Amino acid sequence: xxxxxxxxxxxxxxxxxxxxxxxxxxxxRVSAAVRVVSSLSSMASYDKELAAAKKAASLAARLCQKVQxxxxxxxxxxxxxxxxxxxxxxxxxxxxxxxxxKELSSEPFSLVAEEDSEDxxxxxxxxxxxxxxxxxxxxxxxDGSYNVSTLSREDVLRAIDSGKSEGGPQGQHWVLDPIDxxxxxxxxxxxxxxxxxxxxxxxxxxxxxxxxxPLASIASGGQHSSNSEIGCLFFAKVGAGTxxxxxxxSSNSSSPVKVQVSAIENPVEASFFESYEAAHSxxxxxxxxxxxxxxKAPPVRxxxxxxxxxxxxxxxxxxxxxxxxxxxxxxxxHAAGSIVVTEAGGVVxxxxxxxxxxxxxxxxxxxxxxxxxxxxxxxxxxxxxRESIEEKSSSL
Ligand SMILES: Nc1ncnc2c1ncn2[C@@H]1O[C@H](COP(=O)(O)O)[C@@H](OP(=O)(O)O)[C@H]1O
Ligand SMILES: [Mg+2]
Ligand SMILES: [Mg+2]
Ligand SMILES: [Mg+2]
Numbered sequence: 001x002x003x004x005x006x007x008x009x010x011x012x013x014x015x016x017x018x019x020x021x022x023x024x025x026x027x028x029r030v031s032a033a034v035r036v037v038s039s040l041s042s043m044a045s046y047d048k049e050l051a052a053a054k055k056a057a058s059l060a061a062r063l064c065q066k067v068q069x070x071x072x073x074x075x076x077x078x079x080x081x082x083x084x085x086x087x088x089x090x091x092x093x094x095x096x097x098x099x100x101x102k103e104l105s106s107e108p109f110s111l112v113a114e115e116d117s118e119d120x121x122x123x124x125x126x127x128x129x130x131x132x133x134x135x136x137x138x139x140x141x142x143d144g145s146y147n148v149s150t151l152s153r154e155d156v157l158r159a160i161d162s163g164k165s166e167g168g169p170q171g172q173h174w175v176l177d178p179i180d181x182x183x184x185x186x187x188x189x190x191x192x193x194x195x196x197x198x199x200x201x202x203x204x205x206x207x208x209x210x211x212x213x214p215l216a217s218i219a220s221g222g223q224h225s226s227n228s229e230i231g232c233l234f235f236a237k238v239g240a241g242t243x244x245x246x247x248x249x250s251s252n253s254s255s256p257v258k259v260q261v262s263a264i265e266n267p268v269e270a271s272f273f274e275s276y277e278a279a280h281s282x283x284x285x286x287x288x289x290x291x292x293x294x295x296k297a298p299p300v301r302x303x304x305x306x307x308x309x310x311x312x313x314x315x316x317x318x319x320x321x322x323x324x325x326x327x328x329x330x331x332x333x334h335a336a337g338s339i340v341v342t343e344a345g346g347v348v349x350x351x352x353x354x355x356x357x358x359x360x361x362x363x364x365x366x367x368x369x370x371x372x373x374x375x376x377x378x379x380x381x382x383x384x385x386r387e388s389i390e391e392k393s394s395s396l
Pocket of ligand 4: 114
């Protein structure tokens with residue numbers, strides 16, 4: 001079980017060759033794009049919200065780590081039994097919702113989150129609700145920050161259900177994926193707790209807790225030393241950059257350090273991330289794009305928005321995501337990750353080069369896929385994406 005950072009590198013039998021000099025050259029010529037900083041940032045500092053989000057995501061990460069450890073020790077990770085995962089997903093959502101409401105009690109609260117309590121309110125879910133409630137209470141008690149009496153089952157169900165907001169273009173909405181990369185979580189690999197704040201439809205802050213991501217670089221295909229510290233907390237605020245610190249507050253690396261995306265200008269030197277799960281992204285399309293760009297390194301396949309986190313610290317240069325036809329991306333799968341990357345100097349667009357629009361409710365209505373890279377590489381990446389998509393559709 002790959003818990004040591006949870007990194008799995010895809011095997012590729014087909015080495016990528018430099019095939020498009022024109023693509024490479026156009027890439028090197030492009031000047032840096034100007035980063036647009038939302039005018040919202042000049043009106044609000046979001047400091048209180050950021051502190052609350054960091055606290056909430058860190059506590060949720062602790063809860064998830066405990067469940068993942070038990071899951072691996074009890075060796076049920078290869079079963080199709082989803083109950084331990086469900087417990088961590090629900091527990092994480094309840095905890096984040098509870099902490100945000102406690103920390104920001106004077107503000108109106110709206111949360112768009114992945115899970116809801118519908119299944120938990122069924123008669124045969126009593127036991128699982130009990131286990132979730134125990135997990136949440138234990139995590140809060142161990143932390144000791146909140147002087148609360150034990151939460152009841154109904155308190156926990158209500159906390160989960162405060163994530164029922166629809167989001168939209170007006171006002172502030174929190175956006176939460178309590179465990180992103182559930183499949184990675186079950187395997188013992190990467191996952192993330194992803195929390196962002198929308199203000200008037202724009203992402204203004206994001207926090208990504210990645211309990212299995214090494215603080216050291218994973219750039220050279222995951223060959224980090226076995227004793228490198230694991231567990232990253234990324235956070236970003238509009239106009240203020242992206243920072244990373246250890247998830248372990250007692251660690252020497254608990255002070256935040258500013259991170260930057262890779263400065264690579266030559267795509268031949270770039271490496272790229274994609275989903276571990278082939279059902280989540282068309283690996284053949286990514287491979288054709290990489291080939292056009294002359295990318296030499298094999299794809300790095302990891303679960304969850306840990307890909308955005310790793311990209312923000314320069315561990316790779318490109319993230320490609322092309323869902324199968326008909327799949328609609330949800331805002332909680334990208335909101336936190338996108339600001340973590342853009343504030344670190346990167347660019348996140350759909351396959352047509354348009355920025356992602358988080359103002360339309362739960363779904364991101366976008367063209368074909370999501371691509372992420374630095375400002376220098378983006379033009380040539382977009383060109384390669386366009387060409388590969390055209391070739392794919394003409395071959396059908
Ligand atoms: N068929 C599909 N295509 C694309 N994404 C999918 C998908 N089925 C599920 N997903 C999303 O992919 C996310 C994981 O992304 P990744 O592949 O980068 O790890 C899942 O988040 P959850 O694990 O929170 O449900 C889920 O929302
Ligand atoms: Mg998700
Ligand atoms: Mg999830
Ligand atoms: Mg899910």
